[in-house]
Amino acid sequence: MAKQLVMGNEAIGLGALRAGVGFVCGYPGTPSTEILETVAKHNPGDVYVEWSVNEKAAMEAAAGAAYAGARAMVTMKQVGLNVASDPLMSLAYIGVKGGMVIVVADDPGPISSQTEQDTRHFARFSKLPVFDPVSPEEAFEMIGDAFDYSEKYQTPVLLRPTTRVCHGCASIEMDQSRKKITPEGFLKDSKWVIFPRLTYQNHKKVEARQPVLGEDFSSYRFNEVTGGGKKGIAAGGVSAAYAKEALAQMGECPKFFKVATPHPFPERLALSFLEGLDEVLVLEELDPVIERELVYLCGKHHLPVKIMGKLTGHTQNAGENSTESANAAIRSFLGLLQEESKQAPLPSLPVRPPVLCAGCPHRASFYAVKAAMKGKKAVFSGDIGCYTLGNASPLDMVDTCLCMGAGVTVAQGLHRIEPDAVNFAFIGDSTFFHTGIPGVINAVYNETDIVLIVLDNATTAMTGHQPHPGTGKTMMGEISQKVDIAGVLGAIGVGHVAKADPLDLKAAVAAVKEAAAVKGVSAVIFESPCIAVTKPGPTYAVDAEKCTGCKRCIRELGCPAMVLENNKVKIEPSMCYGCSVCAQVCPFGAIGGEAK
Amino acid sequence: MKNCMLAGVGGQGTVLASKIIAQAAMKEGLSAHTAETIGMAQRGGCVVSHVRIGEDAFSPLIPKGTADVVIGFEPAEAVRCLPYLKEGGAMVVSTKAVQPVTASLSGCSYDAQGMLAFLKERVNRLILVDGEEVCRQCGSAKVLNVALLGAAAKAGVLPMTLKQIEDTIREKLPERFLSMNLKALAAGAEAVTGGKMQ
Numbered sequence: 172m173a174k175q176l177v178m179g180n181e182a183i184g185l186g187a188l189r190a191g192v193g194f195v196c197g198y199p200g201t202p203s204t205e206i207l208e209t210v211a212k213h214n215p216g217d218v219y220v221e222w223s224v225n226e227k228a229a230m231e232a233a234a235g236a237a238y239a240g241a242r243a244m245v246t247m248k249q250v251g252l253n254v255a256s257d258p259l260m261s262l263a264y265i266g267v268k269g270g271m272v273i274v275v276a277d278d279p280g281p282i283s284s285q286t287e288q289d290t291r292h293f294a295r296f297s298k299l300p301v302f303d304p305v306s307p308e309e310a311f312e313m314i315g316d317a318f319d320y321s322e323k324y325q326t327p328v329l330l331r332p333t334t335r336v337c338h339g340c341a342s343i344e345m346d347q348s349r350k351k352i353t354p355e356g357f358l359k360d361s362k363w364v365i366f367p368r369l370t371y372q373n374h375k376k377v378e379a380r381q382p383v384l385g386e387d388f389s390s391y392r393f394n395e396v397t398g399g400g401k402k403g404i405a406a407g408g409v410s411a412a413y414a415k416e417a418l419a420q421m422g423e424c425p426k427f428f429k430v431a432t433p434h435p436f437p438e439r440l441a442l443s444f445l446e447g448l449d450e451v452l453v454l455e456e457l458d459p460v461i462e463r464e465l466v467y468l469c470g471k472h473h474l475p476v477k478i479m480g481k482l483t484g485h486t487q488n489a490g491e492n493s494t495e496s497a498n499a500a501i502r503s504f505l506g507l508l509q510e511e512s513k514q515a516p517l518p519s520l521p522v523r524p525p526v527l528c529a530g531c532p533h534r535a536s537f538y539a540v541k542a543a544m545k546g547k548k549a550v551f552s553g554d555i556g557c558y559t560l561g562n563a564s565p566l567d568m569v570d571t572c573l574c575m576g577a578g579v580t581v582a583q584g585l586h587r588i589e590p591d592a593v594n595f596a597f598i599g600d601s602t603f604f605h606t607g608i609p610g611v612i613n614a615v616y617n618e619t620d621i622v623l624i625v626l627d628n629a630t631t632a633m634t635g636h637q638p639h640p641g642t643g644k645t646m647m648g649e650i651s652q653k654v655d656i657a658g659v660l661g662a663i664g665v666g667h668v669a670k671a672d673p674l675d676l677k678a679a680v681a682a683v684k685e686a687a688a689v690k691g692v693s694a695v696i697f698e699s700p701c702i703a704v705t706k707p708g709p710t711y712a713v714d715a716e717k718c719t720g721c722k723r724c725i726r727e728l729g730c731p732a733m734v735l736e737n738n739k740v741k742i743e744p745s746m747c748y749g750c751s752v753c754a755q756v757c758p759f760g761a762i763g764g765e766a767k
Numbered sequence: 768m769k770n771c772m773l774a775g776v777g778g779q780g781t782v783l784a785s786k787i788i789a790q791a792a793m794k795e796g797l798s799a800h801t802a803e804t805i806g807m808a809q810r811g812g813c814v815v816s817h818v819r820i821g822e823d824a825f826s827p828l829i830p831k832g833t834a835d836v837v838i839g840f841e842p843a844e845a846v847r848c849l850p851y852l853k854e855g856g857a858m859v860v861s862t863k864a865v866q867p868v869t870a871s872l873s874g875c876s877y878d879a880q881g882m883l884a885f886l887k888e889r890v891n892r893l894i895l896v897d898g899e900e901v902c903r904q905c906g907s908a909k910v911l912n913v914a915l916l917g918a919a920a921k922a923g924v925l926p927m928t929l930k931q932i933e934d935t936i937r938e939k940l941p942e943r944f945l946s947m948n949l950k951a952l953a954a955g956a957e958a959v960t961g962g963k964m965q
């Protein structure tokens with residue numbers, strides 16, 4: 172069978188298909204998104220795949236499918252699990268019939284996230300087993316193991332890859348075989364109904380299961396202890412790969428404990444690792460989970476082994492690891508000389524903060540709101556999505572950003588303390604459906620004045636353009652009924668709901684002014700598709716004769732297609748999307764394009 | 768083990784280029800690993816692709832000082848990745864600068880010539896490609912990635928030949944993009960033989 176180049180996330184999706192998954196759902200979030208997309212792309216036809224409205228809905232839907240005996244997988248990023256934590260905690264008591272794997276991608280760094288939280292804690296908190304793959308190759312195998320363990324113990328299981336595993340590619344031998352699973356269907360039983368008494372009984376069962384699972388994991392194929400000596404290294408996830416690479420660089424092979432199941436901790440295997448050691452260095456990303464387990468075991472078994480890692484300041488406690496950081500930590504642990512950098516210092520390099528694409532309709536929306544509020548006291552609460560990038564200068568239009576759906580509600584708190592400011596809440600279409608709606612109802616119910624700006628670009632842009640309830644498309648392809656945002660707002664009691672095209676600046680500014688003057692909750696829905704889901708218009712160009720070099724377009728819009736050359740503005744034709752906004756901003760009519 | 772690093776700005780197509788290198792290696796029966804920058808940085812931030820060819824790679828990321836070749840999609844990003852280049856390694860760099868939006872805002876663009884001069888002093892095998900000219904010839908700025916592969920393969924700094932890259936492109940790219948990309952590959956290779964090599 173030929174080897175294929177597959178991304179870690181694809182490997183997880185393909186591994187789930189191989190394991191006979193029958194139900195897959197989730198909510199997009201970097202670095203997890205491609206897992207579900209892979210299943211949809213390779214769907215043999217009998218797998219149900221959906222983007223759910225949010226992670227909580229997804230977790231519950233997957234639980235239902237698993238109650239009925241199907242193998243179910245739900246995917247999300249780490250912060251998504253916060254949203255889904257309510258069903259997660261209860262489900263840990265109830266358990267499942269068909270295998271259920273909850274794939275949660277963590278993002279050390281963070282590279283594209285708002286927190287550096289560690290899902291292994293959630294595993295401990297909910298007392299669910301968690302698998303932590305070191306590579307795409309291992310993730311491909313592990314997802315199948317996770318389903319098997321889930322069925323063996325009738326419990327949901329977590330698989331926690333991290334960004335470098337999710338977005339790394341490897342050449343993997345793919346066998347196309349598929350496990351055949353025929354769900355038995357839902358059998359009515361009081362065990363599916365959570366009640367205090369049942370919770371108490373199941374709590375005891377869950378506690379009794381913990382050491383059994385730890386024992387089982389002590390012989391799990393991807394947990395291993397190798398080498399010998401007085402000093403040992405313990406590592407989990409991709410950090411185990413960094414550690415091995417660093418050890419190969421320095422030609423050392425101390426005793427090594429690779430931890431693939433950080434919870435329940437494989438105690439017997441860990442004791443065989445600790446035996447005879449004086450010191451241990453732990454390499455892991457995010458929080459010191461393995462480190463604490465080892466410290467605990469040393470205490471429990473009175474072992475005179477010194478455990479070093481994040482808690483002792485021997486490794487970094489934030490950010491991602493690398494072969495270099497592993498190399499430096501191992502060298503000082505083994506008492507070797509540090510490698511000297513032969514590199515001359517680099518010249519000062521340009522910083523490149525990410526920006527909205529050239530032609531992005533959000534730029535026009537932010538500009539319109541800014542123009543409408545010129546000279547007025549206003550606060551702009553933002554949310555999660557491409558439009559968070561509206562914080563960058565020159566727009567500078569995101570004053571707060573916290574988590575999915577929080578812009579709407581943070582604006583309300585701000586307004587109650589400072590009622591003389593106009594409080595705007597920006598929210599994208601997908602985020603509106605995800606967790607935005609209850610916040611709007613909260614404002615309507617409590618009669619809090621906010622101006623809601625819905626940035627409807629007809630897609631979930633930041634994560635790579637997934638459909639959502641407002642798009643009329645689903646992951647199964649069929650056209651479902653579109654959920655109409657204006658209709659929703661009207662139905663929950665928002666009195667003033669206007670729609671505007673942000674690329675028509677005059678009308679957009681007028682719509683914002685009108686909404687801002689309304690008492691109570693008002694809303695403007697800016698409708699204009701993301702450039703990735705629409706065709707570019709004819710490009711615009713600057714007439715060098717007419718351009719006075721005032722730079723107003725650049726200073727006010729910051730479109731990446733506009734560059735300054737010899738004090739005149741130039742539009743880079745390969746980047747311009749023809750949105751026409753710069754032409755509307757130029758006071759001298761120097762920017763023109765073919766009529767759209 | 769061969770390590771190739773590709774450094775550019777979000778939107779320049781480093782991901783496709785790294786896939787092509789990895790797949791060309793796999794066609795030769797070698798194993799390959801890559802690591803990509805996906806997410807927020809794809810909107811105009813710094814992006815780096817790591818390609819590791821051979822069996823003995825543990826980490827998905829290329830450690831500093833071990834890249835056999837760094838392909839810089841623009842001068843400053845090439846300089847940023849210089850610490851990854853191994854001693855005696857090669858660099859292929861497009862000379863056209865991509866200025867960050869912040870530069871046109873503040874009115875102080877970075878000095879691309881200065882970056883190139885810095886590289887010339889430190890890299891013995893530096894291959895400069897007039898990326899702007901090559902893209903002009905092909906009629907699209909979107910093909911810089913494949914043009915740079917053409918230059919790198921022609922200069923013999925990739926662990927595969929130009930022909931092997933071409934075969935991979937023919938096999939993996941959708942029909943409608945094929946002719947433009949083959950043209951870019953040839954133009955990139957030509958830019959090296961055409962005496963633009965330094």
Ligand code: SF4
Nearest residue numbers: 530730747748751753
């Ligand atoms: S029309 Fe103007 S603002 Fe719009 S993408 Fe082109 S250069 Fe940028």
Ligand code: SF4
Nearest residue numbers: 528531557632701702
């Ligand atoms: S991907 Fe779409 S929504 Fe995101 S910045 Fe680009 S144009 Fe805007």
